[in-house]
Amino acid sequence: MNVTLPTMYQRWEIPSLGLDQLALREQPLPQPKAGEIIIATEAVSLNYRDAEVVDNGMGNPLVFPFTPASDMAGRVVAVGAGVTRFAVGDRVLSAYMPGWIDGVPLSWSEAPTRGGPLSGVMSQYVADSAEWYVHAPRTLSAAEASTLPVAALTAWMALLELGKLHAGQTVVVQGTGGVSLFAVQLAAAHGARVIITSGSDEKIARAIALGAHHGINRNATPDWHQEVLALTGGRGADHILEMTGGENVARSLQAVRQGGRISIIGLLDADTFTLPILPVLGSRASIVGIAVGPRRALEDLVRAVDLLGIRPVIDASYAFSQVPAAFAHLQRGAFGKIVVQVSEK
CATH class of the missing domain: 3.40.50.720 (NAD(P)-binding Rossmann-like Domain)
Incomplete structure (x- = not known):
């Protein structure tokens, strides 16, 4: 059963390339379409790539205004018609290459990446296809879970999967x-x-x-x-x-x-x-x-994290209002991950 949602939400955007262009904007919250879920974002982790995309595009054909970042953990708050993978209340993680379900994509065009060229997740709410997400680990907080989709999956692919x-x-x-x-x-x-x-x-x-x-x-x-x-x-x-x-x-x-x-x-x-x-x-x-991995491998990783007791290393956490400071820390270097706490829930 869907819950009552706000009519407006905030997300970080750039109108053109440059970290100095980051601005917090308010947007109307859409209703989920068939096959979609609405996610209340709880945490977003930053990758070095995120800063490069915002600063210079990193070769991606961005559509402005553009919302950065690819890795998030959140909770499903609404589901559209036909959705069977998730229910309201489920904790989820984003997939970095949402079109890459398994196997090897035949071309980059078959598996575009979140946070460039696809719009990112530095947002209080995200409306997306349910196929673009996996269930989050049971043993991790939202901040910890948000670090898995790129960094942990890359290590998993390099060492275990491949x-x-x-x-x-x-x-x-x-x-x-x-x-x-x-x-x-x-x-x-x-x-x-x-x-x-x-x-x-x-x-x-x-x-x-x-x-x-x-x-x-x-x-x-x-x-x-x-x-x-x-x-x-x-x-x-x-x-x-x-x-x-x-x-x-x-x-x-x-x-x-x-x-x-x-x-x-x-x-x-x-x-x-x-x-x-x-x-x-x-x-x-x-x-x-190694270019991260498919959704199926992320699901394997989530099970392994729960079984092995892996605890992500978070160097620092920032509030949603402090995203520019989080990017600045990322560029200085970190021991482990930088996380933005979007919601305390």
């Missing part, structure tokens, strides 16, 4: 952002040995407290791959999550074992890399691009 990680393997995780810290926890929970690289001893210590076994300060040890080889008796790591790009990819190639796996995820230093062909051939390594 990487087939198993106990006894060695994983190198680069950095301490959202994807990296989820990777630390997921790998440790599955019995893997985790090596974390970071430019901060303090962040390394915090990552070890989350389940990492060893830490390498990449500032003190720029040739961090040599330390990985030493820690693995010369064998190399089974899995490397490459978060940096540029020249760092060559170090990852030297650190991976014969036939191991490098998952290309981030581009913090550069959005290109060059590798010599012979070492690539000699390594027999798989170098795989």
